[in-house]
Amino acid sequence: MGRPQVSLRAVFFLAFPLFLHAGLQGLLNLIDTWFVGRISTSALAGVGGIYWLILGALFFLTGMGMAVQTVVAQSYGAGRMARAAAAVWSGLWIAGLVAIPASLVLAALGPLLVPLIGLSPAAEQEALAYWAPRFLGGAVILAETAVLSFFMGIGRVRVALLVNTVIVISNTLLNAWFVFGLGMGVAGVAWATTFALVIGLALSFWLFLGETGRNHFRAHRVWRPHKSLLKAVLGLGLPIGFSIGIDVLGFAAFQAMMSRLGDVQGAASQVVIMLTSMAFLPAVGLGKAGTTLVGQSMGAGDPQWAKRVGNYVIGLSMGYMFLFGLALAIFGQAFMRFFVSAEDPQALALVALGAQLAMIAAVYQVFDGLHLGAVFCLRGAGDARVPALGLFVLSWGLFVPLTHILVFAPGQGFVDALPALGYGAAGGWWASVTYIVLLAGFLSWRWFGRPLQARLV
DSSP: OEEEOOOOOHHHHHHHHHHHHHHHHHHHHHHHHHHHHHOOOHHHHHHHHHHHHHHHHHHHHHHHHHHHHHHHHHHTTTOOOHHHHHHHHHHHHHHHIIIHHHHHHHHHTHHHGGGOOOOOOOHHHHHHHHHHHHHTHHHHHHHHHHHHHHHHTTOOOHHHHHHHHHHHHHHHHHHHHIIIIIIIIIHHHHHHHHHHHHHHHHHHHHTTSSHHHHHHTTTTTTSOOOOHHHHHHHHHHHHHHHHHHHHHHHHHHHHHHHHHHOOOHHHHHHHHHHHHHHHHHHHHHHHHHHHHHHHHHHHTHHHHHHHHHHHHHHHHHHHHHHHHHHHHHHHHHHHHHHHHHHHHHTTHHHHHHHHHHHHHHHHHHHHHHHHHHHHHHHHHOOOOOHHHHHHHHIIIIIHHHHHHHHHTTTTTSOOTTTTOOOHHHHHHHHHHHHHHHHHHHHHHHHHHOOOOOOOOO
């Protein structure tokens, strides 16, 4: 018998819709940034100062929804169809019992937390307007993630692509209405995102309870909470949410430092981050394909095959991120101009700084592709706790303090006890490159340096 080969065609047809699905999330971020940029540089700085703080807090919740994909993929690979559907309901129960009260509390904390960032008065006002509407959608994000994770886990990835397309279109139309039609400013941008996610949840849940879900997975009959499945989703989802949340909160601290330098620095850094989201979010889509393929292989009892398909996904992720980094280095200045109003008196300074930061961010990309490919493949194998611990140590033990040291001159920063080298925004971005290189190295060891262990959930 010949040696089994990984079908690149099969991997591509699974990965490409997820690549587009996650890329649409990046497009949604860019659309939001464009609308915020039409308001003012202060609006960009204000939203940028809190955007990653909001996203990091929400990811602590949505990790439970992401864990559903691993449970579904492993159950599907093992032929346990009803268990795959029941995992979705476990995610929905967690959304109702945990995420709703948590979202309400977080929404109410804005007036206490936002002033601690140290934004300019104009930027702080914009940040407060954006805060509560985004957090009020927290439970919706978890629920939608759980339902879409079902379709990703069974390989019906075009459904996830369809839902995200509807979300992006809805978000764009609602943004135009709320910002330009109703004059709601940055609050309108936040509400547009939340309402678009509600539309996406309704559509995905309707499809989940459709003919395929009912006939093949008994999706309408397994809604009652199951202790073992709730434990499995929470057991995997908590470290996933922790790792993503800690990583994003590290970037929230990073962006808060950029914003503390001034509106131009904060706005330029925020636009560059949104540009790079067009790279890392599609790479997240490729990673989710790795979660599905590795999870299904592990569920079928074949860890060696799981390793091989995971290697191909990681290679695709790195190749894509390299090409995007090259484009960012070449066209960074042109990209920046698109997000700045020509009438803004700070436009020239913002574009010039943004082009400089984009060159540094280009170096970041290929290592981020390695990081994302490896971490999602590890999740498919049920390995989330050690990667979460390593990410925490590198993010808050290295990245955040190193950023503070490189960014601020003496007397500028949040912590006077740290050294202050005063390299400004560029120094912060070089700190991010150092962080991602070390994180990619750690996760490479975790994936490539040891055989996969069976961690069925």
